[in-house]
Amino acid sequence: MSNYDWNRVFPDTPESFKNKVSATLNSLPDKKEIDKMENVKMFKKGSIRKKIIGALVATMVIGTTVFAAGKVTSITSSSSSKPTYTTIPTVEQVKKDFKSNPKLVNKFDNGYTFVDGSIVNNKGTDDKGNFAGKTKSLDFTYSKGNDKLNLYIENGRLGERSKKETVVANYNGIDLYYCSYADKFEPENYKMTEQDKKDKLSGKYVFSFGSDSDKEKISQVQSLNWMQDGIYYSFLGIDSNASKDELVKMAQQVISTK
Template sequence: MNKYDWNNAFPDTPESFKNKVSATLNSLPDKKEKDEMENVKIYKKGSTKKKFIIALVATMVIGTTVFAAGKITSITSSSSSRPTYTTIPTAEEVKKEYKFNPKLVNKFDNGYTFVNGCVVDNKGTDDKGNFAGKTKSLDFDYTKGKDELSLFMENGRLGERSEKATVIANYKGIDLYYYSYANKLEPANYKMTEQDKKDKASGKYVFSYGSDYDKEKVSQVQCLNWMEGGINYSFLGRDSNISKDELVKMAQQVISTK
């Protein structure tokens, strides 16, 4: 099981909230691996890549102004370690099984092709640890050569969109929000230097820690997010070769899907 520095993960939140998150996450069973990104706490059985993707989704929907009583301040997401789908399901199958009807794309015009997908259960809690809502979502992986992207489709949305996400396009009346940042992965017992603290405060890096990391690594994260028909869609990538313009075109293809 990975060990993380929970106590330093929420610098701008109440001490009671930090203590609640730390106690909850550290008490999870050993079979559930844990990861964290920015103002979010996530755990999920599965690969490191999958955990990272879910963390990115939560980063997109947890803004910097939601740390008030009764508002969602953390999201816990969980799924099976094995893909639910190895071929893309039909819209009818998804609607019957999960009670929502996202637009599904098997292959995008730019070559990204569906590889597998899983069902994700999301639960929101407020700063006191009280239940504050739940959703179900699909996490679909796409590849083009060695490049990977994930498309996350959530039945509704927990929390608010991050204030760092800005509108970069509007298509058929739907705003497309883009967000990117540099993520610095550090070993679990890493101690931040004074320069690290300055970089974190300035927003140069988002820091995360884990026993899977034996040395420092900086990754570039990209997110494109929009809402349509009550469904929250997010394209997510780490160190991807894709451009913002390509992500916008892929979002347009999803929106145009019947």
Template sequence: MDNYNWNNAFPDTPKSFKNKVSTTLNSLPDQKENGEMENRKIYKKGSFKKKIMIGLVAAMVLGTTVFAAGKIFSITSHGSNIPTYTTMPTTEQVKKDLGFNPKLVKEFDNGYIFANGYTTNNEGLDVNGNSVAKTKSLDFTYKKGNDKLSLSMENGRLGENSEKATVIDTYNGIDLYYHSYANKLVPGDYKLTEQDKKDESSGKYVFSYGSDKEKISQVQYLNWMQHGINYSFLAIDSDISQDELAKMAKQVMAAK
């Protein structure tokens, strides 16, 4: 299994929300080889494959900052840890499996090639636990050498654009939103030092808990909406640049 840490993918949410996430993650069971499980917002280290959660991470990076009845407070997901697709699916297959037709790219001009894909059912809950929205997403992993990144395609969007997401380009009238940050992973019992508190306050690091040891990861996120479908690239500790991600997005937008 690819060993990624996604203990915090939503820097715009309040601390009470982050604490709730951490508590939920710590209570999750370990992964079973052929089981299905529900995972709230992000996955516990070593317990769930990265690919299935891309849609959730995407949704919560975009997530609403207003939490009240009728507004999305948390997101849950159902899906298998076994790839739905090990070869590039046809548009007919995707339409049959998910009920919508996203634009599909097998290989990008910069060398990233389709590796596998997962289908996910997402549900947005309000502060009282009531269901307020449901979506399905298709999550593709692309590889180029040892580098990986993910593309999520969701029929609609849970939440609104984060205030920290910046429009970096416009293509055929469609805005491309980009956000990046340094994520500092620390053990669950880690106590923030005074310097940590300053780094968090200044925005130097977003702190997340649950890792076996301290680690700093660079997170990049780019998304856009086209014909009612929310597309989002997610790259962790990748060599890819912001401009390259934008070019990949344009290739998706121009696909037939």
């Protein structure tokens, strides 16, 4: 696997975001490695971009990460290129693989159905490169027709909550936090115009850059998350048809699951 300087792609983003993106994207197999794999789902155009946006949302939600061993300045996240689960896992499977007992939903009342899921290993290091802790998380994909949503489940929440999130509902005593923004994706060598700089400053767009497309694209990104029994849950939608109210109802279904 070849590493890429993702800090250069995101020159104006916080250092924590650069670290998260670098760790996430550099853990992906390159094209040569993919060509050598058998029975691996091929990466479609735009899949790298979704990883970028996912990393950005994760950073917004995570905030400053602190473990008992010290302050984490870099997080390396890794998972297999093949899904761990192709059907919703049983409670016994998750307890064995995930070492916890999260709420599991195969199909939501609004039609989103489980597609596949992966186990993700997260390792934290401090600014000197010393090991500073590790966690394990699940990444579940759900679809409804051509629309997709991701549900991330983690043993505990890393760091403080972002100020960008707001409480949009409370269900059974649990606060549900929501954030959304418009992501403006530009080609890797794109130079921001004066209007771009104004749009960034005003918060109209969050800008991201990458090499998987030579065209500009604007996407709506949204995240809804909560904590229950020490487990962190977060929905991520990119250009999803699901509304904020739908995400709230889906979260309520997870919370109510026995």
